[in-house]
Amino acid sequence: MKKHxxxxxxxxxxxxxxTPSCQEVNSFLMDxxxxxxxAETSERYRKHLGRCGTCTSYLEQYQDTIKLxxxxxxxxxxxxxxxxxxxxxxxxxxxx
Amino acid sequence: xxxxxxxxSQPGDPLDVEALLAGDGAAFEQLVRQESPRLFRVINRxxxxxxxxxxxxxxxxxxxxxxxxxFRGEAKFTTWLYAIGxxxxxxxxxxxxxxxxxxxxxxxxxQPEFSGGMYVDHAETWNPHRLAELSQRRELVHQAIAQxxxxxxxxxxxxxxxxxxxxxxxxxxxxxxxAVRVRLHRARQALRKLLDSHISN
Ligand SMILES: [Zn+2]
Numbered sequence: 001m002k003k004h005x006x007x008x009x010x011x012x013x014x015x016x017x018x019t020p021s022c023q024e025v026n027s028f029l030m031d032x033x034x035x036x037x038x039a040e041t042s043e044r045y046r047k048h049l050g051r052c053g054t055c056t057s058y059l060e061q062y063q064d065t066i067k068l069x070x071x072x073x074x075x076x077x078x079x080x081x082x083x084x085x086x087x088x089x090x091x092x093x094x095x096x
Numbered sequence: 097x098x099x100x101x102x103x104x105s106q107p108g109d110p111l112d113v114e115a116l117l118a119g120d121g122a123a124f125e126q127l128v129r130q131e132s133p134r135l136f137r138v139i140n141r142x143x144x145x146x147x148x149x150x151x152x153x154x155x156x157x158x159x160x161x162x163x164x165x166x167f168r169g170e171a172k173f174t175t176w177l178y179a180i181g182x183x184x185x186x187x188x189x190x191x192x193x194x195x196x197x198x199x200x201x202x203x204x205x206x207q208p209e210f211s212g213g214m215y216v217d218h219a220e221t222w223n224p225h226r227l228a229e230l231s232q233r234r235e236l237v238h239q240a241i242a243q244x245x246x247x248x249x250x251x252x253x254x255x256x257x258x259x260x261x262x263x264x265x266x267x268x269x270x271x272x273x274x275a276v277r278v279r280l281h282r283a284r285q286a287l288r289k290l291l292d293s294h295i296s297n
Pocket of ligand 1: 055
């Protein structure tokens with residue numbers, strides 16, 4: 001019950017203190033990662049992160065997700081695909 | 097106009113757009129050599145079928161050549177080329193009726209939940225050792241991306257895998273920058289959730 005009351009009161013307390021909620025921080029995640037937040041919002045965000053383990057962990061997972069996706073870029077092209085494509089185009093009068 | 101021998105073109109060279117638009121065969125060959133790897137990867141992420149992706153890529157180059165007069169120069173030439181390729185890939189996917197394992201509702205369920213502005217579930221930082229030791233990590237991530245609905249898969253592919261700028265991705269998909277950003281954020285969060293089940297336990 002006490003926890004429930006805390007949750008109800010939390011947004012009001014935060015507003016009074018001028019710090020964003022975890023939900024607001026979440027909505028700024030992409031801008032934070034891209035470093036496109038204005039200085040003031042960025043500062044409020046950092047303050048929140050400094051005190052909130054959940055947001056800090058979530059941010060790390062979010063950044064790890066981006067890194068893992070990036071690792072997925074494979075460089076192998078099926079062999080001869082370029083040559084086949086050039087032959088395909090040549091047959092249709094594109095390349096000589 | 098300088099003529100370029102085909103042996104001199106290297107991936108990453110700036111494209112000779114003027115020569116391309118004039119229908120110069122050598123310039124078009126350079127385009128094919130330079131853009132094939134990335135264009136193939138993008139199309140293959142959409143259709144998840146290498147043979148189909150290969151034939152769609154050939155069709156993309158052919159259509160681009162046939163429609164050179166519709167290139168208006170508002171976008172980069174490659175952006176225009178990729179828009180053609182992505183459209184063809186999506187058309188093929190629709191025709192094949194192969195549905196992505198996850199739908200919009202599933203993506204919604206994988207977004208974090210909040211109560212009173214706070215996370216309902218508490219995330220734990222992924223253990224870096226566990227992450228490093230995870231065998232078949234690439235395959236796991238590859239599979240997770242393949243499960244996402246097409247709209248999400250394509251933005252993750254273009255923005256996060258290929259690192260193409262938001263503005264260009266928006267032009268390729270013919271949507272606003274804001275739409276790209278919203279989809280990307282939702283896609284990353286869904287992907288995070290999918291990966292979390294493999295990494296956290
Ligand atoms: Zn927080």
